[in-house]
Amino acid sequence: MKKLITLTVNGKSHEVAVEPNETLTDTLRYRLGLTGTKKGCEVGDCGSCTVVMDGKPVNSCLVLAMQAAGRTIETVEGLETEKGLHPLQEAFVEKGAIQCGFCSPGMILSGKSLLEKNPNPSEAEIRGAISGNLCRCTGYQKIVEAIQSVKSE
């Protein structure tokens, strides 16, 4: 049976009725229309569904919507400001860090979380922070370069 929950997504409070077995990924994608959060495996392996929950990057496919009740969620759609793309989004575009783009939302959110905790990470720290986000197109190099370029700004 559905249950009514409230969660804050990208600074806006939402009241939604969710199934007990519904994942946060599905709530974001199908109930709130936030399709920037991707589904690549649905079992927590690929990281393309990464969102930031209460300041920590999580695989939203491993979070039940009900577990997200009362929490604060940030998705890729929440990064832009009135001035345009977030600096990390801009860096991903500028450095050629995006090919097919399916992993990019999760990758950008993992990178952003890292930079918020550690504004000056080493290359190894960057690689560690995005190691839960699989990318089959880029070989990761330009992604690492994009995150590094924001750190040095």
Added chain:
Amino acid sequence: MSRFNVINSRARRIDTPDKATGRAVFIDDMNLPGMLCGALLQSPIAHARILSIDTSAAAKLPGVKDIVTAKEAGMIKYGVSPARYDETLFCHDKVRYVGDEIAAVAAVDRETAEEALSLIKVEYEELPAVFTVEEAMADGAPQLHDQYPGNICAEVHQEFGNVEAAFAECDLIRTTTFKNKRQDAAFIEPMGCIASYDLSGRLTLYSSTQVPHYVQRTVAMVLGLDVGRVRVVKPYVGGGFGIKAAANSGEMAASLLSKRTGRPVKLTYSREQVFMFSRARHGFVHTMTTGAKKDGTLIALKHECYLDGGAYSSFGIATVYYAGSLLGGPYRLPNMKYDGFRVYNNKPACGAQRGHGGVAARAAWEQQLDMIAEELSIDPVDLRLKNMMQAGDTTCNDLNMSSLGMKECIEAVKDGSGWTSKKGKLPKGKGIGMACGFFVSGAGYPIYRSDTYHGTVVIKLTEDGGTALVYTASAEIGQGSDTTFAMIAAEALGVPLSSVRLASGDTDMGVDLGAYSSRQTLMTGHAVKEAAEDVKAQVLAVLAEELGVPAKQMDIKDGKIEFSDGEVDISALRTRYIKEHRGWTDNIEEGPLTFKEASRIAYLARGSIVGTGKYKPPELGGKFKGAAVGTSPAYGCSAQVVEVEVDMDTGHITVEKMTDAHDCGLAINKTSVEGQMQGSLSMGLGEALYEEVKFDEKGRVINADLAEYKIPTALDMPNVETIIVESDEPNGPFGAKEVGEGAIMPTIPAILNAVYDATGVRIFELPLTPERVFMALKKAKEEK
């Protein structure tokens, strides 16, 4: 300074701002009103006769709108190569692998669809199954397909020159056997589609595909529709790597369900289903005998190969040919004999994956070349340089290297890696290795025999003037082709990139064979260039009439009209343009005539300005059987040096550095070229060290997920140095050719050669897991 205004630069891709912000629409992000959810019933048994299928209980489930089996779908055979159409949409007599499709359901939601699947009763009579090449070829082995006795899907026998006679003249002859493993492409977005059949009898199929054109043809053929009534539209695609280069059962099932229900049907694959569908890299066993002279001159190659094909042909006929033909270069090799066998068995079908057919063969041979170099006390770099072909050379199997920057690539990686100071001088456990490779810039012939153009392009100028709309049916699947073609259009037309808008991936826009065989930059690129030149000529022809200046004295550069023969009074045209735009604040008052003004004037004179372009390769290759596979208008090539550290106690390999040089002809977008090189290296590293699709004794994939099927993470990849080598390819648009697949060719053998340099032990089986390396080291120690 570049002689170009737009291409040969580092352009921001036109698709990536949308991809960085979550705006880009992939198939599962789409919904249509009234849409149903489709799901496939797949065989749980590897080989069985189907005795009966009872869908009655499922049909009674509330919310189920349709169920289809072979009875409803019909028996039209399809596949990839028309010579081996060996699949039907649904199994009717028997199932041949775990995952073979039996039925499909359309229901109001996913839960109902899945419950309906569980209510379909299928009675099976289990048959003995075969899972390996050896089992399948054994006397009395169970047969998968009646029409292909001995489970031989395809065999190839070719000889160029005279190998046995040539061996008699060789000073050194060495034989090795090498095997890789079945791979999964592991693109991050699983396949999916939405089929929508409308009231006028037309089908629109949105699909995550590399090849809208082939999907259109196959779906139309299997459903019995006119091709003109089927439109395939590709949204953004989350990678393909070859597996999405043919129609899949989900596309056909969703289309059939939509046709029958009159409602849109979405059908997506789970990650497990991606593994069951497979169609990725074959398992190959290569036995190669190479003969050389004392001075290192390569004389002859005798090559035998067996392919673990799985239950159906898919791309397999092309694969078995490629596995032989792509060894014809890049070294001069006067004698080559190839015997290839693709063998059916009761596992999912293998197909095409990045470097189609050539990757394991290249790995096997480049390792063997290093062994020969060592025996002859020749540096591996020198052995390769000694035998290297030159631009203009033709291989013994009739592949013409119209450009070949191979020597430059080798020198670039030799210098870039510090080869000379490291080779043979690193401490035990550390090693350095190199290898070369090449690949086609588009297959010389379409998959089905046809005189079709491989790409057609339409460019229309907006009637207000100033924007060129490029329409191409080509497929942006992540490689950056949309940006490449916008850049080519802008360059050829003489306008800035911002004046071009591009739409792609829709069969209504023309014919384009799609994103496979690294064909689009060269082939679609030609068509884009021709269409842009057509549009430009039309605009200049109108200006010639209006201004009384010969068209050949005019050009368009960076959005402005240039006159080569002195000042031309353009004031009348400018006044006319401004009069058309009374009240507008951005009219140009002075300076040279702009493209925007000129294209408006052209529209006023002639109506909409539309240019067209087309491309098909000239007749290529020899006359022998299978000569078409491996032909291409041009070949990209690369050299690579890899440095590894091997833990001598555990067998664990760390790849520390990779230096790669690739000759892509003229680089259109250098950032994208590097991206293809880096991605290729990553996939090659995965295949070399980790990747293997594993099965249990019943033929079920036991690692059908991205946790147990291991692809490289950011922690596994070293920083790689990518060096772009630019030759001028006479058959490419602006001199451009491929990079997407050739770049993977040297990676695996360079790693193998580096591991040998580090350990002194040769390993002839992939992947190089710590266990396999440990056992090889242990065995070598014991033999000592």
